[in-house]
Amino acid sequence: MSVTGGCQCGAVRYRAESLGRASICHCRMCQKAFGSFFGPLVAARGLVWTRGEPARFASSNKVERGFCAGCGTPLTYDYGGDAVEVAIGTLDEPGRAAPVIQLNPADKLPFYDTLHALPWREANPSSEAFLSSVASNQHPDHDTNRWPPEALK
Numbered sequence: 661m662s663v664t665g666g667c668q669c670g671a672v673r674y675r676a677e678s679l680g681r682a683s684i685c686h687c688r689m690c691q692k693a694f695g696s697f698f699g700p701l702v703a704a705r706g707l708v709w710t711r712g713e714p715a716r717f718a719s720s721n722k723v724e725r726g727f728c729a730g731c732g733t734p735l736t737y738d739y740g741g742d743a744v745e746v747a748i749g750t751l752d753e754p755g756r757a758a759p760v761i762q763l764n765p766a767d768k769l770p771f772y773d774t775l776h777a778l779p780w781r782e783a784n785p786s787s788e789a790f791l792s793s794v795a796s797n798q799h800p801d802h803d804t805n806r807w808p809p810e811a812l813k
């Protein structure tokens with residue numbers, strides 16, 4: 661079953677034949693590239709670009725990282741191996757890529773192990789009002805024939 665995904669603005673979309681190993685990488689380079697606590701990546705076999713293409717940055721002599729030049733979404737990690745890896749959050753169905761391994765524990769952030777135990781913010785009238793007033797400009801989680809729609813131009 662093929663998988664699809666893309667960046668938040670919709671300028672770059674991809675399709676892959678299947679997914680391979682999913683991982684989270686704690687290395688400092690992934691933290692910086694994703695602007696996050698770790699890099700969530702999954703091997704994408706048979707990856708093709710169905711709309712646009714990512715810009716690329718050689719984050720080292722070994723790896724090129726692809727991202728949308730229009731909206732900045734991190735998209736790919738390419739180390740020249742069998743399959744380019746894609747950022748799990750860019751999949752239309754990220755729940756299909758459950759990580760099975762963690763990489764580079766030496767750079768793991770000190771608070772990472774306790775994140776799951778953080779308290780949840782209580783729902784309140786102002787947060788609910790804010791959420792209900794949000795009108796997303798992000799591309800939807802499926803392919804579209806035309807993008808952006810007229811309303812966003």
Ligand SMILES: [Zn+2]
Nearest residue numbers: 667669728731
């Ligand atoms: Zn984009």
